Amino acid sequence: MKFIATDVTDSKDTMKAMVAEQLKKKGFAINPYFYRSHVTYQTELENILFKSWLYAGHISQIPNNGDYFLFELAEDSIIISRDQNGEVQALMNICRHRGARVCEEHSGNRNTFVCPYHGWVYNTDGSLKMARAMEMKEGFEPKDYGLKKARLEVFEGMILVNTDPDAADFKAPLATIKTPLAAYDLANAKIAHSHTYRINANWKLALENYQECYHCATSHRQYAKMHTLKDLEVNSAPLNEALHARSEAMTGVSGLTKEIYHANNESIGFGTDVYHNRYALYEGIVTGSKDGQPVAPLMGSFKGYDGGTADFQFGPLCFMLNYPDHCVLYRFTPRSLTATDLEIVWFVRGDAVEGEDYSKEDVTYLWHHTTQEDDYIITRNSEGVNSHFFEPGPYHPEFEEPCILFIEWYLTRMHQTA
Structure with missing residues (x-):
């Protein structure tokens, strides 16, 4: 939904009361107020999004000194650059003089960033x-007016940023998922393709949709033929037990089936969510492709296929679905109260050659089409929940448990900061 009527009487007190009331309704979808309140959205930016660790990009996007790209969140912009000493920087794209952006092109190579306003x-x-000519101002010291910086971590090739100078450390949480993630050698991987889908819906609706598979059987027929997440655990458990028993022998990778959950209210520090789970594909399916068959060379240290795939999480807005031959990263970026950018990045082995070792169309087929389906259902969901007549119903206790946990975390944070 691109446009909604703004409640001009909305206030912090209203938001506080709505949060308190919603906390009493554990296991139920949240009131549409939380998807359409401008006061709530501003509070989310200030107390959740700008204080969480967020995926900005991959190290392969800035291979040379002077390379840069922009990471945009809501109305803000961060320059991710490799400086002339080879160090990665996260710079707020705001001139320290009068605030103009010092970089407009989305990516490129620069020796300097020059403000177009006053130079x-x-x-x-x-x-x-x-x-x-600022030497005319008494006491002016250039060292005091460098571009502001965001916190930054580079982990397995992923560049993660946090605009809060007092943010919780991310090193320790990331270390807990290093063993299973290292198998894919993402630090040396290649971006086969990336695409940003503009979803006309509040960011929480897009995120809730990604985290549950209650809709998979009805909305994603191609996906559902391959992935056991569309089944109740009682039905998928035997397949997952068999996967875990054979995984190490078939892939040659130890520690690949280790489950890690430090997310939502169980995160080690605020905004440091990490998660890993490996689960089975259906018999005869080895990867996420049009026919379930390989589409690229095996990633990293993989020696073979085990008939499984892995879910990862990095911070509250970034997820990965990793197959033995390619990895699919999902990043949700709020752009306004009613718009979310969903960027997908497809990774393949770093030495893979397009046209010889893989086809971009084959690698991207399944998740491009699945995301188009998601765009359709999320938009319809947004239109429905913004109705004056919508009454939230209960989440499914198993299929939608991730939504329950996410909403509990969200409401807890909003209650603390209201």
């Missing part, structure tokens, strides 16, 4: 190189 010049590490 202040910044080095690629964010330090102020020149401020024209």
Whole structure:
């Protein structure tokens, strides 16, 4: 839904009362107020999104000194650059003079970033190189006016940022999932393709949709033929037990089936969510493709297929679905109260050659079409929940348990900061 009527009487007190009331309704979908309140959205930005660890991009996007790309969140912009000393930087795209953006092109290579307004010049590490004629101002020190920086971590090739200088450390949580993730050698992987889908819905609706598979059997027929997540656990448990028994022998990778859950209210620090789970595909299916058969060379240290796939989470807005021959990263980025960018990045082995070792169309087929289906159902969901006549119903206790946990975390944080 692109447009909704704004409640001009909305206030912090209203939000606080709505949060308190919703906390009493554990296991139920949340009131549409939380999807359409501008006060709530601003509170989310300030107290959740700008204080969480977020995936900004992959190290392969900035291979050379001076390379950069922009990561945009809501109305803000962060420059991810490799400075002239080879260090990765996360710079707020805001001139320290009057606030103009110092970088407009989405990616490229620069020796400096120059403000188009009054010509202040910044080095690629964010330090102020020149401020024209500002020596006339008594006490002006260029060292005091470098571009502001976000916190930054590079983990297995993934660049993660946090705009809160006091953010919880992310190193320790990330270390808990290093063993299963390292098998894919993402640090040396290649981006086969990336695409951003603009979803006309509040970010929470898009995120809730991704986290549950109650809709998979009805909305994603191609996906449902391959992935056992569309079944109740009582039905999929024997397949998962068999997968875990054979996985190490068939892949040559130890520790691949270790389950880790430090997410939502069980995260080690706020906004440091990490998660890993390996589960079975159906018999005869070895990867996520049009026919379930290989589409690229095996990733990292994989020696073979075990008939399984893995879910990962990095922070509250980034997820990965990793097959032995390619990995699919999902990033949800709120852009406004009623718009969310869903970016998908497909990774293949770093030395794989397009046209010889893989076809971009084959690698991207399943999740491109699945995401188009998601766009359709999320948009319809948004239109429905924004109706004046919508009354939230109960989540499914198993299929939608991730939504229950996410909403509990969300409401807890909103209650703490209201």
